[in-house]
Amino acid sequence: MDKHTLDESQLLELFRRMTLLRRFEEKIAGLYVRGKITGHVDLYGGEEAVGVGAICALDLKDYVVSTYRQYGHCLAKCAAPRAVMAELFGKQTGISHGRDGAMHTVDPNLHFIGAIGAGGLPIATGLALAVQYQEGPEVVFCIFGDTALSQGAFHEALNLASIWKLPIVFICENNFYGMGTFIDNSVCQEELYRFAEPYKMPGVRVDGMDVVEVYIAAKNALSLARAGEGPSLIEAVTYRFRGASMSNPAEDRAVREERIWRERDPIMNLRRRLLGEHGVAEATLDRIDHEVDASIDDAVKFAEESPEPPLDTLGKTVYASDH
Amino acid sequence: MDKHTLDESQLLELFRRMTLLRRFEEKIAGLYVRGKITGHVDLYGGEEAVGVGAICALDLKDYVVSTYRQYGHCLAKCAAPRAVMAELFGKQTGISHGRDGAMHTVDPNLHFIGAIGAGGLPIATGLALAVQYQEGPEVVFCIFGDTALSQGAFHEALNLASIWKLPIVFICENNFYGMGTFIDNSVCQEELYRFAEPYKMPGVRVDGMDVVEVYIAAKNALSLARAGEGPSLIEAVTYRFRGASMSNPAEDRAVREERIWRERDPIMNLRRRLLGEHGVAEATLDRIDHEVDASIDDAVKFAEESPEPPLDTLGKTVYASDH
Amino acid sequence: MAQITYREALNQALREELDRDERVFIMGKEVGYFGGAFKVTEGLLAIYGEKRVRDTPNSDLTIVGAGIGAAMGGLKPIVELTTIDSDLLAMDQIVNAAAKIHYVSGGKANVPLVIRAPQSQSLEAYFLHAPGLRVFVPAMPADAKGLLKTAIRLADPVIFFEHESLYGVKGEVSDDPDFAIPMGKAKVVREGKDVTIVAYSKSVYDAVSAAEMLAHSAIDAEVIDLRTLNPLDMTTVVESVKKTGRAIVAYQGWRTGGAGAEIAAQIHEAAFDSLDAPVARVASLDTPMPYGQHREIMALPSVAAIVKVAQRLI
């Protein structure tokens, strides 16, 4: 398989979803500043090619286990923008009935699990075990940040997935920065895909700013897992435009470096490619932009008009066996 | 450095210490069966070449952080047999005043820390940091079993040691068995020294039944660490004669396989080499045997005659700031 | 009904639930070939095969996390943790994931996971302080079986504590495969009118022995076995304390911050006017467990300590 197998309609779909993630994020950044959204909001801008490229490679029934900045991954997994936005507003109509906000969205119907930090890797491994045990066709994509590599859970999960040959793909978004620490303070090995070798699984490094490259790598790993060939590790080298979260903007990050990366903006790059190589009309892309904007405006309106969860339900749904 | 640099007196010292470990263990196995020693007693028989070969490479001021079967390592680190035996008896004269038994002996004077399982690796790393911080000449040897490799702490500790270039040598006793699980159920990678590569440190595999080979590898790693060149990983392939602990004898372990390994008994091998290659008189080795036996008998007598810790001190020494 | 050990009762429960539900499986260090660190899973590998009785690496955090994921993927995992270190190494997954997922998903996702935790050191208090997690602490073989079956069938995550000293204890246990013990129902194991001794796990035996000794000095003690700490059946406890006017909580954990503190606080809250004396606690010394048999006896709560406290209360 190579990138030429993506036809124009598929590329337009990748463009549409990346645009959705970007615009959605820009919208909530504004809402956060205006105090409409509280709590911890992680941003994803700049990394859309990874989430979208990987998740678009999946069928709907496949699973995504994501970490922090997961509403991006959640949208990429085809969650309704209304449900995601309402959750960020903490409303009853939200994807988790407003219980969660955006920290660890879990939606069994969507086959999506958000989990915090490296804690998601073991859970994803267990989900893959459930698939294998039930002889299902599904594959689990587990997406996490580079700092997970300095947590033991990463290693334990890769080891377990390898021993049991589980249908799982580990996808590391290597964005070179934690909250403020450069990776060389965090992992002694900056070529993160090299950790695949001792665990006896294929490991590749891809340009995480190129959605097509991510998509192809994801499809290849998916095929292996689907065929019972076990786990893989993909390292996607990328860059996040803002700091790790709205409350920690990385003001002092080198402006020059950021400009270079911005020139590699995955959405602008795909746009140029669609207009150039593929001869797509500018109006087509503009129409997608407008449709996306309209869906986000609709989601905000929906969220604003939705009811709060009744306060007396707060202590409820702690135990499944209670209802 | 190579094995020819060990002179006869050094080889005799290795022989003496291995014999001490073996005879000590045989003694306490008997005491356990007769109910003189209670609690959890881990055995080490067959692995003496690793502990002795590695620890004899050190100076007294260097540190050893050990795991489970640590009274072997503790004796190799020149602890008095009396103090170790009295500790196993739970007596006031024991190395930890009878508080500990043999689970996690800690003796700052001996520069020895026993810690449970993979939990010792982070502590050893911190000790190496203390050495580096204080610009001391010491090196830390951290000795652990193969099951530690499936625990995240192993990976976190190697990563940290590599980033900070700490003066530490990680020594894995790969004895192929946990309590009953073969290593292929436990770590997907059976060549454990390969984990050194992603952490950018030298990794070697040695015959853990050959005390000289272990000694040489340890000396080489020690020299690197002493020179500020950072950590190394040594995998010593070995075999424990009994199950993991006295309460879990691995009765059903294949007899045939055990016989093959017993033929590789590190003490018998060194004995043959001393008698043959080095022309040492049999009487010299017999004298060492007798001296060792006498010191162990003395230790048992000492332990038996030592007082119990006063029961009213039980709740004491929980806090250093209390006394 | 047959006289079997606590260990055999657990083994029976596992077999019956493995037979009953294809989704049930067991994983943990040494649970297969070796039959479990305490031989609870002995013989299961031979019957159910490697798919359903899975030896795992020594990766506690990740095995519990994998149990959570497997539970969310439609299975009913039973994870065996081998040591007290294991419980603590896995704490983040237990408290921050297993216990919370149902809630943060708005009730959409369930985590029907059972964590079997053999314990030499009693750490149940940590898990009592983790909303979303059920905590079972059976003392008797019958309850061990009946509650393990309930745990396996439950939609919630359960941590199931097995005190190591109880494995060899024998008792009457039903062999009806439909037998199960409901959670959240304490059991009055001995009736009495002078003082209520609330206990769970190993301390139930100490409480019963103490009650028998107290009978010689004409003190009639009621002994309650809580059986589960979450749910906590305070109704039975409070009813008893209203009758006796005095209560002792006996537990194996460290005194300070242990489960006994919570139970005592709740008794005071609910039955203050009926109490003739403050609720007393008989628990372990606040020290790391020292080595050696006689010192274990010294540091742990004992029959004699319960007797002494009961005599003081009356």
Next chain:
Amino acid sequence: MAQITYREALNQALREELDRDERVFIMGKEVGYFGGAFKVTEGLLAIYGEKRVRDTPNSDLTIVGAGIGAAMGGLKPIVELTTIDSDLLAMDQIVNAAAKIHYVSGGKANVPLVIRAPQSQSLEAYFLHAPGLRVFVPAMPADAKGLLKTAIRLADPVIFFEHESLYGVKGEVSDDPDFAIPMGKAKVVREGKDVTIVAYSKSVYDAVSAAEMLAHSAIDAEVIDLRTLNPLDMTTVVESVKKTGRAIVAYQGWRTGGAGAEIAAQIHEAAFDSLDAPVARVASLDTPMPYGQHREIMALPSVAAIVKVAQRLI
């Protein structure tokens, strides 16, 4: 004396102790270049350099373990944990190693380690149930500074909780480099005769506000700030309760199995005959923390809840 924030008070304490003792150093995720997740270590890297202000990988268990090893090797490490997950990921090292080493070494080895734990979720109860570990929970900027200095100078391991909502709170703080607050001394922050409100960390502010509101309805509440949970100064608390006859424990943690259960149990044990009503607890709902400001307010103990309970008690 100057008016500074809780955050600045901590920063001052760190500077003074870094100046005072070459063996003191700080390590943790983001403590250097970024100045700490909550900016407590801001500016320290520039002054003290990378040797003494060390950015670490995201390896909580191992960073705490390395702190233990460094402490045993002769240093005085201060480890900053960033999140609530961190505390739990490191739990095995904290409870099974840091807290026990002094004891199991027969008193030979010390672990002078300080673990700074900023917290949004209040998990102090876990660490109260760990003999060998000191637990500090300052509410006021002056205590934050004075107790952090005490912690750093101490021979025992200390977990030092900083409630995230307090970082911006201002107060008078001494700039005498010899200033330190002894551990185990609770502070009566408001005198009163009708009811004792025992609190720590953020709840002290709620308790003071509640006391002010109660004054309007002629209820004179005494407020005690415990400042440290281990050692726990029950002498001050019991003395107060003997005077007032009524007590409330207010804390941010989950109600069940929280530190309030222990404090209530000890008050009952020591002052039963002086109590006119059972000790009440005002704590968080037993649910994972829901999202959103107003729900946080709903799930957490509040000024209004303390007022309501006080009125009910009297």
